[in-house]
Amino acid sequence: MNSLLLILSRKRYFAPVWVFASINIMVGTWVLYIPRVKEKLAIDDGDIGIALFCYAVGGLFAVTFSSKLIDAIGVGKSTLYGIIIFSLLFLFPIVAPSLVLLCISLFVAGMSSAFTDIAMNALVSELEKEDEVNFMSAAHAFFSLGGVLGAGIGSLVIGAVTFPFIHIMGVAFVLIVTNVLLARNFIAIVNNPVEKESTGFSLKLLKPIFALTIISFIVMGSEGSLEQWSKLYLEDVVGVSLEWLAGFGFVIFSAAMTIGRFFGDEISSRIGSYRIIIYGLLIAIVGYIAILSRSQELSLVGFGLVGIGFSVIIPELFRVAGKAKGVTPSQGISIVAGMGFVGFMAGPAIMGSLAAAFSLWTSYLALGIASGVAFVAAMLLFLKRR
Template structure:
């Protein structure tokens, strides 16, 4: 396989992560336009939005097999182009069925891109012989900020939704055009089975990934209700908690590779889990508003590098093909984001929202407790 440790290849990997974050963020400001255009209620809209998750999960399962056989490059290119081409269609779908199908394909493109770019990132990082995964994941967060801001800016100029998405799609296509020749031609391509049942340390890594994403999804959907219900902020400022979490998450990932290189994967998982759990304690137990909000910063900083380390370990374990392992943990993580908030809602209804968040704290404590098991597994060597 061609030389993987070169600046051009790292740039291509970063562009793939950037496009993934940018693409999904461009859709978020368009949701009210879709609701008004189709004149659907919240229940129907919720079912339509579920099509993104369904498409993503199904494509993630298939992408592991495709990437294991053909390599990550063609899947990354197809996924990125798919996101760019489908995005404008979301603004002109004239019926709920048409929008549902478009959202399914949009989610499938995002899901396949997500898995393939992580497989590619594992290969590039292994060739470099030093941590790079946190920086790659930081570009996903940067893409999310850029996508939401750029789309909101275009819409605020009274540019039509279709025209706005065409401009955003053009930027994504340019990024994929730049990335394509610089991607590894056959990262992780191998002969062998197209499906292997997750087992051993991969199951553990998948579980920890699901827990981490579950906590992130709960913060996205429920943190505003928590802090407004506790009187920490007024209703109009309910989003400040997740904003602080997202800023800390991005900052933690931008510096995470240097931190991981210095202290190692095991310590990163241990201290990341401890700091994130401590952030929940501060958020839930502090009687002072400013200190409680600081808990979001601690959660974001602590959790920021847990998932990059887990992806690295999934790509380096020897129990099953790396591409299939990464597909498994990506699917589990996405399931955590989808199912987790609903689970929090059920617990909140029965026991209260604060109790549900205390349970998230307990779950997060599993991460540092299992760090030794995850990092003790035999790893593939760089080469």
């Protein structure tokens, strides 16, 4: 909790963390209107999956050039420009008149999302090195908190919203204004030059951290899938008729993620990284069982359990990868983070394909089975370490 107090006490740290929250406020608001977009365009779950896949492809494409562009512009300016452009671009998917234009708008939004994500994480990393502080985990907690704010507030007002574009535009306006006002606390920050080391990718690098990459892909893929598909699941499978209540699946998931990330570091220091990963996956599996019950109450509880279970796994994977033998810390963390990003962006698209081929319930069953695979991988890692 010390990092939370640090963030709340100084604008120098709160300003970049608000970008983390802002990006997920926008996404959390957008996901509430996916069912309306689906209905307006008269498309099915498979088409939605294709559109979300375009979002993933856009993000992956941006990864290829974002680092060089951020270095050229400066990490502070890149973070501000990124969140402004991202907020504006998410005005277009909601008004897209066809599936093709929906796919194009989400592809461009995905590019902006990845660029902003890389910039804001680099910014926090620079601040941590400059000031010798540690608040990266808490910054990611604010990312989850952003989802709570976006989907939570949106769920409460969505019943009165006649024109979704007005809602999205209002959220974008608030985010742009607040980030512009706060940006003076970080806009001048640039990447400090570092001694270059060999970081070229090789298949040999995967061997010592292969299990970690599997867990990262599954956990982040599940997080992205739950973010995009939770409301449709509650409406179409569970049968929640109240639109505002259906949006609370993602709210509960994000709230649980936020709480877990604020307290996870202390728990990890007591029981260790491997145990917290194993226990977290067990909790998530129980959560999926509750979600698959089709009961309204149990499903909502299940979203919370999955959020708690997954909340601290990614930070712990980074910690373990940084200490893995056979790779440098930067190599280990970058590969595990990269696989997690691929999972986060591709997960919703895979869910859509499964839903189109089988059913949305089957898609969630697949997520539960994947969590079981991650649990087995974590157990094998733990036993090997012992």
